Amino acid sequence: MAEKLLTRYNDTPGSHTLNFYRSVNGYQALEKALGMTADAVIDEVKKSNLRGRGGAGFPTGMKWSFMPKAPVDANGVAKPKYLVCNADEGEPGTFKDRLLLTQHPHMLIEGMIIAGHAIGASRGYIYVRGEFVRETQRLEAAVAEARAAGYLGSQVMGRPWSFDICVYRGAGAYICGEETALLNSLEGKRGEPRLKPPFPAQVGAFGMPTCVNNVETFCAVPTIITDGAAKFAAIGTERSGGTRLFCVSGHIEKPGVYELPINITLRDLIAHCGGVRGGRKLKAVIPGGASAPMLSAEEIDVAMDFDSLAKAGTMAGSGGVIVIDETACIVEVAARLLKFYEHESCGQCSQCREGSHWLARMFQRIEEGGGTDADLDMIAGICSNMAGQTICAFADAVTGPALSSVRKFRAEFEAHVRQGCCPLKPADYVPSAHIKHHASARL
């Protein structure tokens, strides 16, 4: 298997400390990058073919090059530029950023400072999901260490450039992973996505030009600078370089985070993780986080890079691979996902607010045996009124599991309708109360 670039020191005691990070050449990439022009750093990242690991797979170097060089306000006064790290990690099936924050916070900080140099930012924010209390504490300690060592502050490594990082905690809302919702949240507002344009590179955090990247994206930057873009680009495909942190979970023998070439096939990835749990038969795989359309067991000879999965009608998304074996009921799995989306829709757009609610109710009704054939056809109709019709891509995400499950496992849905119950459940099965109640103490 290929070399690990980001997670070589996983599970090494003290890997999160500055001392350890320096002992393995930490912050040498920063030293090197500060000796390069901003454009040269951007060029190097472009050449590496690094694509964003947050979900959309946008080329990172290109995103950085979209940042205005010397923005000014209406009065001709220079505007500050901001860098934001998306550590909201909320896409079901995704848990790599948590590993990076816990074990390699300095890699993230170093990647952010290099990016800050490349785009000419004066400040960086790390937006961490609110549930990550311990991860936030660790990150804050690492930022303090980096500041004390002179990597952050009014003169980064003795140079005439001021850059500091602020760690900001969210408060429980999946939608804040969407970058413009994140920016609103960072401004202390409701996490509602913004209409684009203007894009964050023009009007971002606090009205200033802003660049948003995922944790893993920043963590890939030091190795690209130290070892050169060519080495990174040599792994993967022509259009998508490097290794990726795949999060493999569900009915898999050895769940976990695996750093592997981005174009490994899904079949090899599953084998690498010990295969389906208990040697059972595979039923379906969600290859890129909950929003990615499901693949059936026959479709796993596909490479995991962004383009190959897009060609296969799904998406690489966040790298969250959820393995589902023959014992699971696809209708129930999809119903569970739709219940999640129903709960998390921010409610701004009626198509999304109502559509996710209808879909969640419908799937649950089908699972419980109350569905009709007309329901199955109506699902596609509801989805076509959602995807591409709203302010952000959340609505598109909802249609991922809804459409793919019905399309690929229609027979299972029809069996529910015909038998008036879930064929995989015992006759005396009673769905757990929490599904009925949707109860939460916090409502």
Place this chain on the structure above:
Amino acid sequence: MIIDQEISQRIDALRTHLPTEQALLLPLLHEMQAKAGWISREAMAEAAQFLKIPLARVVEVATFYTMYNKAPIGKKHLQICTNVTCFLRGSDHLLACLEKRLGIHCGETTADGQYTLSEVECLAACGTAPVMQVNDDYHENLDESSLEGLMNRLDQELKNG
């Protein structure tokens, strides 16, 4: 009054990084909840006054985010993930065990005010599913017996005060 000198100082320290008063709202509500356990209407009014922003701004934000408790909660907040991977690995059964043990439904607090039981969405720990967050800490790779062990420890902690 919830905002004391300590909270006020910690919020002040953020002002160098956060250019608007509104941006201090999320951190302030976190601080207030850490001290008071939940965010009451009075607490929202206090936050509005402290940051000199309209109360409506505070209310709309506090009610948007699920982590701000809008009602009092138990000393131990059991937050079990029931999203897809945890579900595939048995979270529903664990939730049923908890409901039985505590004699409450999901979303409720025990009569003695010790425990609140909630279901939450993916906690980004699916590799070690099923997962439950208790107050600030994650408990991972749970099964029926490790859950029972955890609950016994929590009972003991509560008894010892």
